[in-house]
Amino acid sequence: MFGPVRSYSVQWSIIRKAQAAFLAKDYAEEFRQLSLLADMGNPDGQSGLGVMYWNGQGVAKNEKLAVYWWGKAAERGKADAASWLSQAYSHGKGVERNDQLALKYARQSADEGNVNGQFALGVLYGQGQGVPQNYQIALDWWRKAAAGGSAEAIYCIGRAYYLGEGVEKDDKLAEQWVRKAADKGEPNGQGMLGTLYARGHGVEQDFNKAFEWWMKAATNGQVDAQAAIGNAYALGSGVGKDDAQAVVWYRKAAEQGFIPAQSALGSAYSTGKGVARSDTEAVSWWLKAANQGDAFAQTSLGIAYWQGAGVTRSEVNAMQWWLKASKQGNVAAQLWVAYCYANGRGVARDSNAAEKMWLEVAKTGNADAEFSLGQLYFLGVLGKPNYPEAAKWFLKAAEHGNAQAKTYIEMMKQNGQLDSKTL
Numbered sequence: 001m002f003g004p005v006r007s008y009s010v011q012w013s014i015i016r017k018a019q020a021a022f023l024a025k026d027y028a029e030e031f032r033q034l035s036l037l038a039d040m041g042n043p044d045g046q047s048g049l050g051v052m053y054w055n056g057q058g059v060a061k062n063e064k065l066a067v068y069w070w071g072k073a074a075e076r077g078k079a080d081a082a083s084w085l086s087q088a089y090s091h092g093k094g095v096e097r098n099d100q101l102a103l104k105y106a107r108q109s110a111d112e113g114n115v116n117g118q119f120a121l122g123v124l125y126g127q128g129q130g131v132p133q134n135y136q137i138a139l140d141w142w143r144k145a146a147a148g149g150s151a152e153a154i155y156c157i158g159r160a161y162y163l164g165e166g167v168e169k170d171d172k173l174a175e176q177w178v179r180k181a182a183d184k185g186e187p188n189g190q191g192m193l194g195t196l197y198a199r200g201h202g203v204e205q206d207f208n209k210a211f212e213w214w215m216k217a218a219t220n221g222q223v224d225a226q227a228a229i230g231n232a233y234a235l236g237s238g239v240g241k242d243d244a245q246a247v248v249w250y251r252k253a254a255e256q257g258f259i260p261a262q263s264a265l266g267s268a269y270s271t272g273k274g275v276a277r278s279d280t281e282a283v284s285w286w287l288k289a290a291n292q293g294d295a296f297a298q299t300s301l302g303i304a305y306w307q308g309a310g311v312t313r314s315e316v317n318a319m320q321w322w323l324k325a326s327k328q329g330n331v332a333a334q335l336w337v338a339y340c341y342a343n344g345r346g347v348a349r350d351s352n353a354a355e356k357m358w359l360e361v362a363k364t365g366n367a368d369a370e371f372s373l374g375q376l377y378f379l380g381v382l383g384k385p386n387y388p389e390a391a392k393w394f395l396k397a398a399e400h401g402n403a404q405a406k407t408y409i410e411m412m413k414q415n416g417q418l419d420s421k422t423l
Contacts, residue, residue: 011042018048031058038069043076050081054094063094074105079114082106086120090129099130110141115148122156126165135166155181155189162192162201175202182213191217191225198228198237211238218249226253227261234264234273243274254285262289263297270300270309279310290321298325299333306336315346326357334361335368342376351381362393370397371405378408387417 014033021030031052037045046069052058054066067088073081086105089098103124109117122141125134139160145153158177161170175196181189194213197206211232217225230249233242247268253261266285269278283304289297302321305314319340325333334357340346342354355376361369370393377390391412397405412418 007040011037011040014040015044018045027052027058029058038072041076043073043078043081046070046073046076047078047081047084050084054084063088065094067094074108077112079109079112079117082112083109083114083116083120086117086124090120090124099124103130110144113148115145115150115153118142118145118148119150119153119156122153126156126160135160139166151181151184151186151189154184155186155192158189159192162196171196171202173202182216185220187217187220187222187225189217190214190220191222191228194225194228207232207238209238218252221256223253223256223258223261226250226256227258227264230261230264243268245274247274254288259289259292259294259297262286263294263300266297266300270304279304281310283310290324293328295325295328295330295333298322298328299330299336302333302336315340317346319346331361331364331366335366335372338369338372342372351376355381362396365400367397367400367402367405370394370400371402374405374408378412387412388419391418 018033034049038049050066050069070081070085082105090102106121110121122138126138142153162174197210214225233246269282286297302318305318322333338357374393377386394405
C-alpha cells in the first residue's frame with residue numbers, strides 16, 4: 001500500500017539534494033543524485049543526467065550516454081529531452097545522423113510547446129533536413145520559439161531578414177532582431193551584429209563597434225567572430241594592427257575546424273607574420289583547408305609544391321591542386337594552370353587548353369591573362385602565329401597597365417607585324 005508513496009518521498013528527497021548540488025556547483029554530487037533518479041525511472045532525472053553526460057559535468061563527457069538517457073526521458077514524454085535528442089540526431093553527435101528521427105523528436109517537443117523543440121524544428125525546415133526546405137514554415141516555428149524567449153530563434157529571424165529567406169530582405173529589421181539576440185548574449189547574434197556594423201547594413205558603418213560585438217561573440221566561442229577578430233587585427237580595422245593577435249584568433253577558429261581561418265593561419269606561417277615562419281606548418285594548415293575545398297588554400301598548396309616549400313617539390317602535385325582551385329574560379333590558380341598547359345610543366349603540353357583557360361580569365365579584364373594570350377598568339381598555337389590576335393590582346397593588356405605588353409606592341413610595329421587595321 002505504501003510503496004508508491006514511499007517511492008515519491010524518496011524521489012523528492014533526491015531531487016532536493018540534486019537541486020542543492022546544482023546551486024553549489026557540486027557537479028559530482030549532482031551527477032550522483034541524478035543517477036539515482038534516472039535509475040528509478042524518473043524522466044526529469046534521466047533528462048538531466050543526459051545533459052551532464054553531454055556537457056561533461058561531474059562525469060567524463062559521453063555523447064552516446066547522453067543520447068541514451070535523453071531517449072529514455074523522451075519515451076516518458078519529456079519535451080526538453082526530445083528537443084536535445086533531435087539536435088543530436090540532426091548533427092550526428094552521440095548517434096548516427098538520422099534526419100527523420102531528428103524531425104520526429106523536434107516535432108514531439110515543439111508540439112508540447114517547448115521553445116528548444118520549436119527552434120530545432122524551424123532549423124530543420126530552414127535547412128530542408130528531413131523535410132522539404134520551407135523558409136516560411138521555419139519562420140513560423142522560430143516566431144513561436146522567439147515568443148517563448150529563445151535567443152537562438154530571435155537570431156534566426158534576424159538572419160532570415162538579412163538574407164531574404166522566407167521574408168522580404170530588410171536590413172533594418174534584420175538589425176533589430178539580431179540586436180535583440182545579441183543583447184540576450186546569443187553568440188551568433190553578437191557576431192552578426194558585428195558584421196552589420198562592419199558592412200554598414202541596417203546601421204551606420206562603424207568598425208570599432210563591429211570589433212566590440214565580434215569580441216563578445218568570439219569570447220563566447222563563436223567561430224566566425226573569432227576569424228573576424230583575426231582579420232581585424234591583421235588589417236588594423238577597428239583596433240590597432242597586431243599580427244600576433246591575429247594569429248591567436250585565427251588559431252582559435254582554425255582549431256574548431258573553421259576553414260577560412262585554417263587557410264589564413266597557413267598564410268601567417270608562410271609569411272612569418274605574427275608567428276615564426278614555417279613552411280611545414282603553413283602546408284599543414286593549408287592542407288586541412290584544401291581538403292575541405294578551400295580554393296585559396298588549394299592554390300597556396302600548389303605554389304608550395306611548385307617551390308618545394310614545406311613539401312617535396314612536385315610540378316605534378318602543384319598542377320593537381322591548381323586544377324582543383326581553378327574549377328572554383330580562383331584566378332591565380334587558373335593562370336598557373338594555363339601556364340603549365342602552355343609550357344608542359346606538370347602536365348602534357350596543350351596549347352588549346354592553355355588558350356581556353358586564358359580566354360576564360362581574360363573575360364574579367366585580367367591583364368596577365370591578356371598578355372599571356374598575346375604571347376600565345378604571337379608565338380603561335382600549334383606553331384602558327386596569329387599576329388592580329390596577338391596585337392589585339394597585347395593592346396588590351398597594355399590598356400590595363402601591363403608594361404611588357406607595351407614592349408611587344410612596339411616590337412611588332414618595328415617588324416611590320418602590327419598593321420593600321422589592328423590599331
